[in-house]
Amino acid sequence: MKNKQHHKPIYFLSEALKFPTVEHANAEGLLAVGGDLSPERLILAYKSGIFPWFNEDSLILWWCPNPRMVLFPEKIKISKTMRKVIRSNQFTLTKNSCFTTVIEHCSKIQRKNQEGTWITNNIKSAYLKLHEMGIAHSYEVWENDRLVGGLYGIDLGHVFCGESMFSLVANASKFAFINLAQELHAKSYQLIDCQIYTSHLKSLGAEEIPRKVFIELLQS
Incomplete structure (x- = not known):
């Protein structure tokens, strides 16, 4: 049976200053895509256990791996x-x-x-x-x-x-x-x-x- 976690929908951030709950992260820990790197969003991310990690030519990727x-x-x-x-x-x-x-x-x-x-x-x-x-x-x-x-x-x-x-x-x-x-x-x-x-x-x-x-x- 395939691991259903791999097929969780990717959450795209809007301009709204919020993240999905961390349980929405997939098996690799990827939680959301997009948004910006404003101080307000970064502070909210860290306080929520989320961090950005992405390459130069990529959209912003937000992570909350399990285990930590x-x-x-x-x-x-x-x-x-x-x-x-x-x-x-x-x-x-x-x-x-x-x-x-x-x-x-x-x-x-x-x-x-x-x-x-x-x-x-x-x-x-x-x-x-x-x-x-x-x-x-x-x-x-x-x-x-x-x-x-x-x-x-x-x-x-x-x-x-x-x-x-x-x-x-x-x-x-x-x-x-x-x-x-x-x-x-x-x-x-x-x-x-x-x-x-x-x-x-x-x-x-x-x-x-x-x-x-x-x-x-x-x-x-």
Whole structure:
């Protein structure tokens, strides 16, 4: 018997500022198509557990996968290697000192099984607006005076939605992610949304949870 989830109708967004309920997503997690990248729509999306992910020549695609990859900040895994790196003072960390440069670096990272980048010029300008509103944040990793890694994401006040990270030298993005997790743990954040499973994120302590549980935590 064929999986009926694959045949769910695709929901096309209108100008109205709303999304279908996340249960309408298909088996791959695709929920809706179209709309725009206005700050209002992006904020509504993240608060609803939805994120945009699409190629340059595509319509805007909105996702809410099941299961969801998350990190509970207190569960961050720090390997022996990373403990040595942290103790060595090889890196220093800043926050929101060069958001545009971080997102630019993230857009240029070569990723396995991915043609081009999903961090298009439209995405960059949309998230820069969110940064100017104090909602999107960047974490920068420096070696001496050189930017060597970092990450950016959306801060909802109790959940941090990680978007992308980059490393120009070994362990730089891990250093940013560990510092982020420790900061959020100290602030009693519920979780870091990592969106989709990767072995790299798993090695840092992230895990998959049912979408229903993720939405409950997001809205608590």
